[in-house]
Structure formats: structure tokens, C-alpha cells
Amino acid sequence: MDQLFNRKYIIQGLFVLLALTLLGRLFYIQVASDKYFLDANNNALRKKFIYPARGVITDRNGKVLAQNQPTYDLMVTPNEVKPFDTLSLCNIIGITMEDFRKKFHKAVVQSRYQASIFQKLLSIQTYATLQERMANYNGFEVQKRTIRYYPDSIGGQLLGYIKEVNQTEIERHAGYYKPGDYIGKSGLEKQYEVELRGTKGVKNMLYNAYNVVQGSYADGKFDSLAIAGEQLTTTVDVELQKLGEQLLANKVGSIVAIEPNTGEILAFVSSPGYDPNMMVGRETGNNYMKIFSNPYRPFFIRPIKGRYSPGSAFKPVDALIALQDGVVNESTTVFCPGYYIAGNRRFKCDHASGDGSVAVRKSIARSCNVYFYDIFARMMLKKGRKNQHKAYEEWQEKVRKFGIGDTLGIDFPGESAYKLFRAEDYTKRYSKYWGYTTVLSVAIGQGEITTTPLQMANIMAIIANKGYYITPHLVKGIGNDRHIDAKYKEKHYVGVDAKHFGPVIDGMQDAVNSPIGTAKESMIPNILMCGKTGTVQNTHGKNHSVFIGFAPRDNPKIAIAVIVENGGYGGAYAAPMASFITEKYLTDSLKGRRINGATIEQYKSDNLLPVLKDKVPKQKPRADTSKVDTTKKTNPLKSTVATNQFNKTAVVPKNNATTE
Structure with missing residues (x-):
């Protein structure tokens, strides 16, 4: 009888312990930790990925074969878009209304609640004009990244090229990439993708009701810096490569x-x-x-x-x-x-x-x-x-x-x-x-x-x-x-x-x-x-x-x-x-x-x-x-x-x- 009585209190004690654990976790989630606050308030807070500069590729003597130049992507989060003058946006980024509808539909299909690329590779001039009017375009934002530039225009097959990732590549790289990201598709750009791509940074940005950025949340406490890709020094002699391509x-x-x-x-x-x-x-x-x-x-x-x-x-x-x-x-x-x-x-x-x-x-x-x-x-x-x-x-x-x-x-x-x-x-x-x-x-x-x-x-x-x-x-x-x-x-x-x-x-x-x-x-x-x-x-x-x-x-x-x-x-x-x-x-x-x-x-x-x-x-x-x-x-x-x-x-x- 005593043994049965002791077992009853042991079971009751386990239930009490489990309840206290759950209550403690709930308190941590709702009060102590800002991490979950950030995830639950995506309407006011947005994760902005900072893309690192891709690693430079040089010849054996330090002559640059592949470098970077800045470009900008216009991103859209469909659920945050409110009625606005779509024609003015089309005129700025150089697309037709039909193109606008197609691109917006594609973004909706991809996700209503996550930002995706609406128009990529905007010039610096377009970016400057767009920034002046961003308050008019709720749900839209500009993301900076870099693209490749090859100063000598040689070694196409050697250097390879980068292109947008597909779903297979997203899955293969354990979630590092998201739709719209770029990846090395051939040549050295592909072979040394992990070394060249660097590490993305993240900024948790706070926006007001007018879609105007208010700064980094919690003074950047939860932000991380982008880390540039590593430089590749190749074994190739650029002068020999040029001469060979000229001869052939x-x-x-x-x-x-x-x-x-x-x-x-x-x-x-x-x-x-x-x-x-x-x-x-x-x-x-x-x-x-x-x-x-x-x-x-x-x-x-x-x-x-x-x-x-x-x-x-x-x-x-x-x-x-x-x-x-x-x-x-x-x-x-x-x-x-x-x-x-x-x-x-x-x-x-x-x-x-x-x-x-x-x-x-x-x-x-x-x-x-x-x-x-x-x-x-x-x-x-x-x-x-x-x-x-x-x-x-x-x-x-x-x-x-x-x-x-x-x-x-x-x-x-x-x-x-x-x-x-x-x-x-x-x-x-x-x-x-x-x-x-x-x-x-x-x-x-x-x-x-x-x-x-x-x-x-x-x-x-x-x-x-x-x-x-x-x-x-x-x-x-x-x-x-x-x-x-x-x-x-x-x-x-x-x-x-x-x-x-x-x-x-x-x-x-x-x-x-x-x-x-x-x-x-x-x-x-x-x-x-x-x-x-x-x-x-x-x-x-x-x-x-x-x-x-x-x-x-x-x-x-x-x-x-x-x-x-x-x-x-x-x-x-x-x-x-x-x-x-x-x-x-x-x-x-x-x-x-x-x-x-x-x-x-x-x-x-x-x-x-x-x-x-x-x-x-x-x-x-x-x-x-x-x-x-x-x-x-x-x-x-x-x-x-x-x-x-x-x-x-x-x-x-x-x-x-x-x-x-």
C-alpha cells in the first residue's frame, strides 16, 4: 500500500515539473527573448540580407580576371503592398504594365509574406531615382548586391559564369540560398563556389506604417555582418591566356x-x-x-x-x-x-x-x-x-x-x-x-x-x-x-x-x-x-x-x-x-x-x-x-x-x- 502511495506522488511530481518547464519556456519566449518577438512582428521588422562581395579572381601575378561591380534589386513583399501609382514605378524601372502584372503574380505565387525579387539588376541611376520615392511604394524595398565584371573579357570557359539558383541547388546547399540568389554554374566560379560566395549578413530593420525604414532593431543587437568571399589566385598567366585565345x-x-x-x-x-x-x-x-x-x-x-x-x-x-x-x-x-x-x-x-x-x-x-x-x-x-x-x-x-x-x-x-x-x-x-x-x-x-x-x-x-x-x-x-x-x-x-x-x-x-x-x-x-x-x-x-x-x-x-x-x-x-x-x-x-x-x-x-x-x-x-x-x-x-x-x-x- 505504501509503495502504491509513493508511486502516486512521484507521478504527480513529474506532471508538476513538466508544467513548470513549459511555463518557464513560455515566459522566456514572450518576455525574456527578443528573438521570437522579431519573428512574430514581420509587419514592422524585416530581415534584410546583406550580400557579401564575391571573391576576386586573379592570375598568378595578381592581375584581376574577375571582379565585382554594384547593382540593385527591387524586392517586393506582396502582403504589404497597398494601392499606389503603378505606372510611376513602371516608368522608373523601365517596364510595361503587362510586365508589372506578370512579375507581381510571380511574387504572389512564390510567397505573399516573404520578399522576393521583383526587378533585378537596377542601375545606380535608377536606384537613386527610386530611393527618392520609396515612401510611395509600400511593400517594395531595394536590396544591394554585386555582379561580376571581367576586365579583360577572356577565359569564358575557364572562369565560368554565375546564374540564379534553381530548387535543386537550394536544397543541396542546406538552405544557404533562396530564390533569386546567384551561384557559380560553370568553370572556376562553380568549382570554388563555397570559397568565393562569402557569408551573408543579416540586418533586422524596423519600418514605420509609411514603409520608411526607422533603423536597425535594438541597435543592431541581432544583426550579423557580411563576410566577403575569399580571393582566388589562379595559376594562369593572363598574357599567355590572351595570346593563346588570339592565336586560336x-x-x-x-x-x-x-x-x-x-x-x-x-x-x-x-x-x-x-x-x-x-x-x-x-x-x-x-x-x-x-x-x-x-x-x-x-x-x-x-x-x-x-x-x-x-x-x-x-x-x-x-x-x-x-x-x-x-x-x-x-x-x-x-x-x-x-x-x-x-x-x-x-x-x-x-x-x-x-x-x-x-x-x-x-x-x-x-x-x-x-x-x-x-x-x-x-x-x-x-x-x-x-x-x-x-x-x-x-x-x-x-x-x-x-x-x-x-x-x-x-x-x-x-x-x-x-x-x-x-x-x-x-x-x-x-x-x-x-x-x-x-x-x-x-x-x-x-x-x-x-x-x-x-x-x-x-x-x-x-x-x-x-x-x-x-x-x-x-x-x-x-x-x-x-x-x-x-x-x-x-x-x-x-x-x-x-x-x-x-x-x-x-x-x-x-x-x-x-x-x-x-x-x-x-x-x-x-x-x-x-x-x-x-x-x-x-x-x-x-x-x-x-x-x-x-x-x-x-x-x-x-x-x-x-x-x-x-x-x-x-x-x-x-x-x-x-x-x-x-x-x-x-x-x-x-x-x-x-x-x-x-x-x-x-x-x-x-x-x-x-x-x-x-x-x-x-x-x-x-x-x-x-x-x-x-x-x-x-x-x-x-x-x-x-x-x-x-x-x-x-x-x-x-x-x-x-x-x-
Whole structure:
């Protein structure tokens, strides 16, 4: 009985305690805390968000690439709007009455009780006029923010653009954004959105019955300051970026330059491009559709998405793997009669008369296909004919260490990884009946091996470093302390001893600086450059011009890959352009010189945009100019088949290229 009596008082005590807790909380809400008072009095108090300045983006030397300029948004809270002279407001902000009704209806649908953007991007002059009459427009207020401005109008794809958030982005960022806010949609603006956007501030503003602000509630006790976004210092050299975009004007292609010992990207050029200022202001929507509808696809970012067979750019990699495997040494010679016999198949060399007896150095300088067919066959047969599939699997794993077959991990959204076939992929295609003769084309960078321009430039960085690379990246530092992720300082070794790079680099030096070389057009006065030309076959028209290289030979400062679609053989466009970029970076000047009989201004002005299908004129077939003898000096080929509707635009349709 006593136990039951005690239990009764315990239960009563719990109820009393709960009641006291609720009463105490109610007292705190209604009397002690102003926070709930603010929430319950939105008619007199309004939360005004203070938008921070977006972080400035600079080049590696501090030159501003993206900055801010002030603008104003007219906000409306529909439930607070009272009858007023709508025509006067329309005249001030430059809209029609029909526009007014549409915008007000949109605001009502969004929320009657929360402020939303009624008219965005008002000029300073409009803002000044509006402020004088705000007392006449109950429910309306002006909100200050900043928008982007790009002083040099370069690097559209590199910098990216900002745009209004959608519902998915609002949900993804846990409520930081609200409708009408802006967010990075592409490029560095997207990749580093969190660092660039800063932190919003909040002011609790007190308004009177006439919609006139009375000041900050409680002397700002509940306010918070906006914190500006952090500055991004990029790795890009603005002068190289400008020069690259000028050289590729009215052309389709890409230029990627890397500082080998740091992985910092010096130039990131995708052509055709667009002026990033086109994606700012009231005309953003219209400009977006113009760029998007351009048949040359300016939004396509070629450095990380362009799909190309590496071709001759791959030959140094194949040579290094063969040297490391010990199937050849730098003195091992192969006789080239102008063709290579594999089983019952005959593979041609680029030089019909043959290159004679060649070792690794001469084979690279002359780009002798037969040499690379031969060393590939040796690697596939080193464990016997029955183990070719296993040998190939080991070989492709070694190739992957050079950054082929997967993404490199650049700090940029949307990097593509194109496939490098594994042994099982060939087995699915050919059943078990395949061997080295089936896949021999990969020995010279053709067939089932494709890369991006970034990967090609990174291969050159590996060779310049004699065995390693640092993940290519576009941001040198974030904020005042210039911190970056530690992964952009880590070395990735490719598993080839440094001693094997000597003969390969010798061959690349000869390719540029000797009479027998295929890349003589990239020779730079007083600078020892090492490189390799390539020709990418194009089923849609003239071949693509390719050059890869680095300079100077000793203590290399720049590694580069240049691809000019429809540019013909490698020495016609890609090699000269690479030499101009390299000379500019190493000497901070461009000496007046001619390559192939043309000046740098002629290379800039040439138009190589491919003819659109519906614009092709009926005419007799012309000779394939990509077959020009590289030992002869020829002028760059002029083309007027297409013009660019933007200052920097044009992109080829889908590229199904393989390499010669």
C-alpha cells in the first residue's frame, strides 16, 4: 500500500515539473527573448540580407580576371503592398504594365509574406531615382548586391559564369540560398563556389506604417555582418591566356600549358570561346541562348573534354615503357624499309622510302612508325605468344600511370576520362582470338586509346620532370594565406627510371632542332625546345594539327600541348603556336620572326572554322594539304569558309578523330 502511495506522488511530481518547464519556456519566449518577438512582428521588422562581395579572381601575378561591380534589386513583399501609382514605378524601372502584372503574380505565387525579387539588376541611376520615392511604394524595398565584371573579357570557359539558383541547388546547399540568389554554374566560379560566395549578413530593420525604414532593431543587437568571399589566385598567366585565345581565334582547338615542377596550369585555352561579360546583366538569358545555339559549341571545354587520339604524342611514352621493360636499350636499332609486316598484315610508315636503321633517338626525331610497331611487338611477345593477353594487360597498366585512361583530378568541373582498353575489353570485342597484330595501332597512339589536351600536356610535364607529375591545377592559392589542397603538391611517379628519359628527350630535341626533325617549325631562337608533332586524322575534313613539347631542355619551365582542328600537319599551325606561347612565357617578349613564311599576325588572323553541312559549296575535291612535305616552307593556309558570330567562338561538332 505504501509503495502504491509513493508511486502516486512521484507521478504527480513529474506532471508538476513538466508544467513548470513549459511555463518557464513560455515566459522566456514572450518576455525574456527578443528573438521570437522579431519573428512574430514581420509587419514592422524585416530581415534584410546583406550580400557579401564575391571573391576576386586573379592570375598568378595578381592581375584581376574577375571582379565585382554594384547593382540593385527591387524586392517586393506582396502582403504589404497597398494601392499606389503603378505606372510611376513602371516608368522608373523601365517596364510595361503587362510586365508589372506578370512579375507581381510571380511574387504572389512564390510567397505573399516573404520578399522576393521583383526587378533585378537596377542601375545606380535608377536606384537613386527610386530611393527618392520609396515612401510611395509600400511593400517594395531595394536590396544591394554585386555582379561580376571581367576586365579583360577572356577565359569564358575557364572562369565560368554565375546564374540564379534553381530548387535543386537550394536544397543541396542546406538552405544557404533562396530564390533569386546567384551561384557559380560553370568553370572556376562553380568549382570554388563555397570559397568565393562569402557569408551573408543579416540586418533586422524596423519600418514605420509609411514603409520608411526607422533603423536597425535594438541597435543592431541581432544583426550579423557580411563576410566577403575569399580571393582566388589562379595559376594562369593572363598574357599567355590572351595570346593563346588570339592565336586560336576563328579556329577550333585547345592550348594547355603547365609548369612541370608544380603542376600549375599556365594557359587553359578552349576555342571557340566567349566573352564572359556576355553572361552578366539583363541580357544573360538571350546571350546564353545565342552561345548555346552556335553550331561550333562555345560552351564545350576542349582542354578537359576534347577527345583525341594522342598519335605521335604517345610515342615517347611507348619508348619509355620499352626501355624500362628492358626489351630494348638506347642503342637497339630497328630497320625501317617504309613498312612493317605483322602476321599477314602490312603497316605503313609515314615515310614511304623508309628511315633505314633507327634507334630510339632517331625514331622519335623522325616519328618512325616501324620502330614503335617493333618495340610494341617485343613487349607483347616477351612472355611468349600464349601470354600476349597478360603482357598487354601489364603494358596498359603502365600506360595508365602516365595519366591516360582516367581523369587527372584537375580542380575544374566536368573533366572527362576516355577509355584505354584493357585485355578483357579486347576479348569482348574479338573473343579470345586476338594478339598484338590485332591491336598494333595503339603502339603509335591510334585505335583504342584517346586522350584530352590536358592529358597530352601532362605527359610532357612527366617527361620534363623525368618520371613524375603533380596533379594539374588551376588555383595557386585561396585567401590571403594562399592555401591549397595538399593533393596539388603530391608527386605521382610513373615507374620509369630517370636514366631512360635521356635518349627520349634527345629525340624530342632533335625533332625540333635538327634538319631531320618533324617539329622544326617550333624552333625558338636561343631556347632549346624539345617536342613532337602529330597529325590527327579527321573523317569530317582536313586533318588536325598537333604539337606537344617542353622548354628549355635543362630545368624545364613550361610543358605544352596545342591542337588546331582542320590545321593540317603538325608543323603547319600547332608547332608555331606552341613556339610563340613558349617564347612569350620564357622571355616575356615575341621577336619578329616568320615561320613557314608567315608572321604571328597571320597565324592569328587565319580562319580555319569547318564548313557547316548546310553551307558546303558544290565544288571539285581539292588536294589534301595535310600531306605537304614537312621539309618545305609553306604559308599557313587561309580559309574564309566560316565566320564567327562572337568575337571568340566556334567549336567543331562531334570529333571522331584518330591519329596518323
